[in-house]
Amino acid sequence: MKSQLKVLIFTLFLFLNFSVAKAQHKADRNEKFKIGMAGYTYHKFDLERTLADMEANQVKYLCIKDFHLPFDSSDETIKEFHQKLADKGITGYAVGPIYMKTESEVDNAFDYAKRVGVKLIVGVPNRELLPYISEKVKAYDFKYAIHMHGPDIDLYPDADDIWSHVKDLDPRLGMCLDIGHTARNGKDPVADLEKYIDRIYDMHIKDVTGDTKDGKSIEIGRGILDIPAFVEMLRKTGYEGVCSLEHERNMDDPFSGIAESLGYFRGVIMATKN
DSSP, rough: OHHHHHHHHHHHHHHHHOOOOOHHTTTTTTTTSSEEEEEEGTTTTTTHHHHHHHHHHTTTTEETTTTSOOOOOOOHHHHHHHHHHHHOEEEEEEEEEEESSSSHHHHHHHHHHHHHHHHHHEEOGGGGHHHHHHHHHHHHTTTEEEEEOOSSSOOOOOOHHHHHHHHSTTEEEEEEHHHHHHHHOOOOOHHHHHHHGGEEEEEOOEEESOOSSTTTTOTSSSSSSEEEEEEEHOOOOOOOHHEOOOOOOOOOOOHHHHHHHHHHHHHHHHHTTT
């Protein structure tokens, strides 16, 4: 049964990846969750190249990074930025990840998000800033998703760690579940999705080659993650946010890997529909 499912997923991937762009988008448009792109994927490319690739892959949601829209952008620049996205049918749904080491940097991040016109910040704050951020999300009525980094750095390795620091703070302060880093830290992203759904406000989807620090980012479907089980859990939990692909392989020329990952993920969505 498992081998048959893999064959079906691969067949659907080929259909999705090589047919017209609108057919690619059919897979996810009827789900509660959305498919997006983490801006970091395109950190070596300008906004025009980024939007062209997203348009080709029929991805409608972008988490905005400051190399595409600097923190000190004027209101006119922000307006022009959103118009460029709108021309491609794309919405900037959040900003980040943004690293924050001082209260001043927290203030700047919230001001930036407000001027950009989003209500979700993906951030990596020093832990001592969390009570201050809790007060900020109350004042702004924003959601704040802490990004996890697996075993790479001590700060926020996984969902368990983030929960231990935010459980007694404002419920709008939660996490960005990175399924690849979760696996690299020896945890199960499917179980974490179910356990922490009430505090998951964003997701980074990817695949990895192993469940240790040595695990590397790879195209979705080629690694160790159980993507069908993950998609089923997205449905079971009713997650309504964005699953943003953060592709971190061959970043000088990531475009075929992006298309393959999106095609496989959408193939799984179609193959697992009841």
